[in-house]
Amino acid sequence: MNRLVYGVIAAMGIVAAGLGGYGMAGGAGTLRLAWLVPLGGLELTLDPLGGLFLGLIGLAAAPASVYGMGDPDGGGRGRLAYAVFVASMCLVPLAANTMTFLIAWELMSLASYALVLHDRESEESVRAGWIYAVMTHAGLACLLAGMLLLGAEVGSQRFADWRAAAPALAPATRDLAFVLLALGFAGKAGVIPLHVWLPLAHPAAPSHVSALMSGVMIKLGIYGLLRVSLDWLGVGPPWWGATLLVAGAVSSVIGVLYALVEHDLKRLLAFHSIENIGIILLGIGSAALYRVAGLDALARLGLIAALYHTVNHAAFKALLFLGAGAVVHATGTRNMEAMGGLIKRMPWTAGCFLVGSAAIAALPPLNGFVSEWLTFLALFQNTRLDAVGQNLVFTLGIASLALTGGLAMACFVKAFGITFLALPRSDAAAGAHEASPPMRLAMLTLAAACVALGLGPTLVVPVFGSVAAAILKTPPSATGGDWLTLRVAGEFASLSTAAIAVALAASLLVPFAAFWILGAARRTRAYETWGCGRIVQTARMEYTATAFANPFKRVFDFFYRPSKRLDIEFHPESRFFVERIEYENPTRSIFDDWLYRPALELLQAAARAVGALQSGSANQYLAYILVALLLMLVLA
């Protein structure tokens, strides 16, 4: 039964991917069922951007479902919610009017909420689900307000009509609609400071669902932001693009900073999703700014970078979540400090996780490198803009992307090294076993996708180019280059990941070849691994994730604001003998402390003030009615 359900969903994903590919290739289609839902009816339209996201959802859902088939503890419960989740995600990029869109959007939110509550007994999951429900519905409220506003101004709930009427709208209306819709979509995308739900909700769900939530669902927030900033509302003022760019810069750096000090493997990956959403936003923001300035080729470049990174992030983040799920299943914990030595026990998972780690850390020749390189190029060309304020915003984007890249590298050295290398730090890790065949198949597929997207930019960039051209309504460009080398913006820059891959492989072989040619002595002496001369090596002597993160915690202490608590119990006879040491060094979230807590306190204070009216006394309520009546009579 389990296998059947997940198999059907995987097949559905492949069909969706095929339909999406048809849409990207320029195929268009519309489906209208006016009787099905009120207020405009059900209306679905396929266009290149919707096709791209539909294909992305399908291609991510297929391996995630295959993984679900083999996941012994994630599969049974929540099958219906999972099916609804995937189906509603497929509807979102196809929706062509407000009603259809909001129904699909809300179904997606509710189904994922049910999946977050997978582990109903755990208090942590319940809290995560609660925060997720509140944040996602606050976002829905913003979307609803924005869409109703646009609908009322334009006089139609169809997105196609908005597109046509947008240039004629009053600037204030457009700005307000942009702010409301962007807030709603940014909340779903996990843009800082609307990210609080993400690191709680993603780890709580089963791993194949986490993979889809992080890989695809938050991308639908990006889809919405693309529609709002580039499509539905026409060409907006420069501050739209600048806002997106700054939000991207902030999200990328802060996301990775939080990930660095996180030792819950799945939560670490969730924070990296925030970081990557930030990188995507850098591309979108630059595209919006270049478009306002009339630099169409550069706008296309920024958008290509954003779309490419969107697809790449879906591939490697889904892979990493599936790998993390296999590890969590094998060890029974999400805490990295209790892992270690898994590379010997689960070599397939470790290999796939390593590919994903290298891809997310933007190492060539993998896919993360290509899209971050394109993002850098798009940002660096800001010198062709003649506006100092915008140039400064771009510079902020460049600096934060560079910092993010370095920190992400450090974070994945930690994530892979502490989880898979050295000696096992717990009995559970020592007794870990390899993932089941369907899980391995799912991870291998995604790892292959990461490599293919990295080695074949010359094949995929023209596809993204045509999608970008369709959104920006410019003629498609010849960006692409020849079969081996990707050329960007004329002769500004070129890249050949295939050549890099060959060079890297060759550099591994060169020393051996050189020794062979030189005829160096091949006398060998076998001796144990160098262990600093220690006689006994135990897991307690190993480098820990906390120790790895500590230098960063110190350098960025103004951001983490760590508090320290040291509790030592000495032997009653002598202070030279310690019986017990407890050490805690937690970080504090500035968003919780300075944004959400004050806001919640304000809300509670307001509720208490209003609550005074509600005394429970019938006499008082009668008095209210009397006063209200008198007021009505006087005013009328």
Next chain:
Amino acid sequence: MFRQLRTALRTGIATEPVAAAGEIERVGARLASEVARLFGRSLAIRQVDAGSCNGCELEITGLTGPHYDLERFGLRFVASPRHADCLLVTGPVTRNMAEALRRTWQATPDPKFVVAVGDCGRDGGLFRGSYAVVGGVADVVPVDAVIPGCPPSPAALLAGLLEAIGRPRR
């Protein structure tokens, strides 16, 4: 981070002018030419503290500072015996460190040579005969050269290393 930057700015430059050092330069130049001839311009040294009082370490650390700066002569301290040509061992070898020293020696690739530093490294020095001490470095691993002194000055260390690499090795 900001606190560190502030401290650095407030402190300013705190270094002193260098005094002339004739002996060092003479020994160093000969050392450099020997290292260039025998080791392809780079001699990698792993320092092992086998139970020293750290007096010798202070002098050895002095070698790496800007005044003596042994790296300009082609000598370099490395972080693992796997990278080393030479082990520079200090202190009487304590019972706790004997096995570690033996393992370090075994982990060093051939060809290698061992230099015992200080009077303690030579024969246990002040600590000879103690219950906690095995003896000099030579009692645990084969020693090629000894640099005596308590502690030997950086100049003596350089001269001793020069003498050690000039000798025929096993």
